[in-house]
Amino acid sequence: MKKDKLKIGIYELTGCAGCALLILDCENELVDIFQAADIQSFLMAKSDNIDGELDIALVEGSVSTEKDIEELMDIRKRAEIVVAIGLCSMVGGIQGRFCDEKEWKENFKKVYGDIEMTHTKPIQSKPIDAYIKVDYYLPGCPIGKEQFLNFFTRMLRGNPPERYPQPVCVECKYNENDCLLKNGILCLGPLTSGGCGAICINHNLPCVGCWGPVEGGNWTSEYYLLKEKGFDDELIKNKMANFSGTKIAEVSEQLIK
Amino acid sequence: MKIVKLKKENLFSFLEAISEEAELWAPVQKYENKHSFQLIKDFSQIDLKYTRTILPPKKLFLPPTFNMFLATEQGYEEDFSHATKKILFGVHPCDIHGLLILDRFFQHVFDDPYYSKARQNTLILGLSCWPDENCMCKSTNTHIIEEGYDLFFSELENDYLVWIGSSQGDDCIRIKPGFFDEDITDEDIQIYIKWQNERDKAFQVDINFVAMPDLMELKYENPIWEKLGDACLACGSCSNVCPTCNCYNVLDKPLLNKDTSEIGRCWDACTLESYSEVAGGENFREKRAQRLKLWYTHKLQAYISKYGKPACVGCGRCASTCPVDINVQTVAKALEGKDMDTFWNRLSKEVTK
Numbered sequence: 001m002k003k004d005k006l007k008i009g010i011y012e013l014t015g016c017a018g019c020a021l022l023i024l025d026c027e028n029e030l031v032d033i034f035q036a037a038d039i040q041s042f043l044m045a046k047s048d049n050i051d052g053e054l055d056i057a058l059v060e061g062s063v064s065t066e067k068d069i070e071e072l073m074d075i076r077k078r079a080e081i082v083v084a085i086g087l088c089s090m091v092g093g094i095q096g097r098f099c100d101e102k103e104w105k106e107n108f109k110k111v112y113g114d115i116e117m118t119h120t121k122p123i124q125s126k127p128i129d130a131y132i133k134v135d136y137y138l139p140g141c142p143i144g145k146e147q148f149l150n151f152f153t154r155m156l157r158g159n160p161p162e163r164y165p166q167p168v169c170v171e172c173k174y175n176e177n178d179c180l181l182k183n184g185i186l187c188l189g190p191l192t193s194g195g196c197g198a199i200c201i202n203h204n205l206p207c208v209g210c211w212g213p214v215e216g217g218n219w220t221s222e223y224y225l226l227k228e229k230g231f232d233d234e235l236i237k238n239k240m241a242n243f244s245g246t247k248i249a250e251v252s253e254q255l256i257k
Numbered sequence: 258m259k260i261v262k263l264k265k266e267n268l269f270s271f272l273e274a275i276s277e278e279a280e281l282w283a284p285v286q287k288y289e290n291k292h293s294f295q296l297i298k299d300f301s302q303i304d305l306k307y308t309r310t311i312l313p314p315k316k317l318f319l320p321p322t323f324n325m326f327l328a329t330e331q332g333y334e335e336d337f338s339h340a341t342k343k344i345l346f347g348v349h350p351c352d353i354h355g356l357l358i359l360d361r362f363f364q365h366v367f368d369d370p371y372y373s374k375a376r377q378n379t380l381i382l383g384l385s386c387w388p389d390e391n392c393m394c395k396s397t398n399t400h401i402i403e404e405g406y407d408l409f410f411s412e413l414e415n416d417y418l419v420w421i422g423s424s425q426g427d428d429c430i431r432i433k434p435g436f437f438d439e440d441i442t443d444e445d446i447q448i449y450i451k452w453q454n455e456r457d458k459a460f461q462v463d464i465n466f467v468a469m470p471d472l473m474e475l476k477y478e479n480p481i482w483e484k485l486g487d488a489c490l491a492c493g494s495c496s497n498v499c500p501t502c503n504c505y506n507v508l509d510k511p512l513l514n515k516d517t518s519e520i521g522r523c524w525d526a527c528t529l530e531s532y533s534e535v536a537g538g539e540n541f542r543e544k545r546a547q548r549l550k551l552w553y554t555h556k557l558q559a560y561i562s563k564y565g566k567p568a569c570v571g572c573g574r575c576a577s578t579c580p581v582d583i584n585v586q587t588v589a590k591a592l593e594g595k596d597m598d599t600f601w602n603r604l605s606k607e608v609t610k
Contacts, residue, residue, distance in 0.1 A: 153511040157511055167493070173493070176310075179578060190492045217490075218489065221488045224604050
């Protein structure tokens with residue numbers, strides 16, 4: 001009954017490497033993970049990495065250099081299933097928040113001046129699905145341990161991963177927290193993908209949106225609600241844009257309405 | 258029904274005596290003016306003056322998330338670890354009514370073993386209360402309770418009148434017979450009647466629920482639903498905090514390097530977008546306005562038509578939870594044609610400006 005072990009590769013493009021680190025941080029399960037699958041490539045965990053054919057490629061980080069594009073294209077060619085893990089890969093990450101190319105160029109110049117990049121050409125940060133077809137997404141900044149193990153086990157059994165269609169508020173109420181938004185605190189729970197267990201609000205800190213925009217979030221209503229609660233227009237838009245990556249383009253249209 | 262009297266100073270000693278072999282759960286202050294039913298280890302934590310808890314008692318019978326069973330290659334092993342022996346003290350009449358409605362959903366046609374087991378293992382000790390600006394239980398006629406409890410404590414000046422509602426309740430009284438006085442004086446009765454009259458006058462909300470099924474029908478296509486839909490944050494909190502909302506989802510959690518899976522269950526809510534999504538990605542109620550209409554049809558129309566009373570017990574949790582002022586009170590008033598100062602009304606004016 002047992003098939004050959006699934007060949008899996010874990011890759012990092014531009015990002016903080018936190019998602020790959022999180023996988024490595026599954027210390028109690030790490031032996032199980034390496035036993036259950038044939039981990040072909042995982043730069044953070046091992047040195048004998050093979051760039052061959054894969055059943056599943058997990059890609060962390062956004063595409064922000066031409067070298068990233070090449071690497072990504074190569075991964076797509078070799079892998080049957082490509083999974084975007086983490087917010088950078090899904091929506092472009094914090095570094096993907098500027099959508100206007102002109103604005104991006106100005107910002108780049110402000111930071112780096114007229115420096116000539118030698119080994120690769122930097123480009124505006126974008127999610128990986130701007131370049132390749134992505135089969136599944138795993139939200140989070142970084143992804144969650146339980147979420148990853150659940151995803152990994154499901155994939156081993158040939159089941160598609162779970163989706164995260166509900167906002168943070170759902171788990172927040174499961175934990176019987178008081179609503180911060182109702183109390184006049186800038187909390188992005190209703191606009192953000194749940195699955196994190198509402199960990200920040202459990203500690204009385206507002207949601208900053210690190211799992212990325214939830215499908216069907218009502219940005220217009222929350223925007224006016226925050227304005228009514230006295231928050232500055234620019235602050236609200238900045239907070240909303242922080243973890244929304246290139247998705248903020250769609251959202252901004254809603255806000256202008 | 259037997260009614261006895263307990264001196265206030267003996268309450269905690271009594272609770273201590275009866276909870277030797279069961280967990281005692283009671284209202285505890287979690288945030289400023291926000292309470293929660295919690296497992297009691299220290300009696301001084303119990304807040305007898307609370308108004309409402311953030312989550313209703315349903316969390317103890319069907320927790321927000323729990324494992325129903327472990328699926329193995331041989332079959333399945335049921336998991337009833339949530340259904341420990343409990344005494345739930347301090348339940349207000351509205352919440353007892355909420356449990357009676359859940360009984361209808363989970364026990365009357367098909368028996369839900371996870372609910373029933375926890376229900377059988379829990380004693381309900383009710384407590385009288387005083388309304389705040391969000392309490393609507395007089396309008397829903399759930400401020401009075403005649404069944405659904407083992408003991409009910411009505412607060413007088415120095416004593417509690419204790420209604421014994423079941424043989425198990427009676428067994429509890431017999432653990433500490435010396436605490437209870439069967440001699441209820443005329444004076445006690447006068448104090449109780451006075452309290453009841455004053456409590457009834459203290460309600461600030463008055464909604465004609467009898468008229469709601471007709472109003473829902475008449476206003477089914479009314480633009481008010483679009484207004485509410487524009488403001489709704491689709492967070493699902495109204496459903497999660499509602500003592501009568503009972504929808505759930507079932508999730509498989511496969512275990513790494515084992516041939517077993519935990520089959521879990523979690524609260525779901527028709528106000529969430531994912532709720533009406535089916536295989537293939539179709540969604541029957543993609544719009545927030547449609548989902549709110551469903552929720553309110555259930556609370557204010559369908560249940561009344563079928564059982565003669567609303568599926569709202571007037572606890573006011575939706576009102577104290579929704580950040581954009583969508584709750585039974587504001588929706589009912591809007592259906593009655595009132596123009597209110599609510600966020601959803603202001604937003605509609607702002608957006609159409």
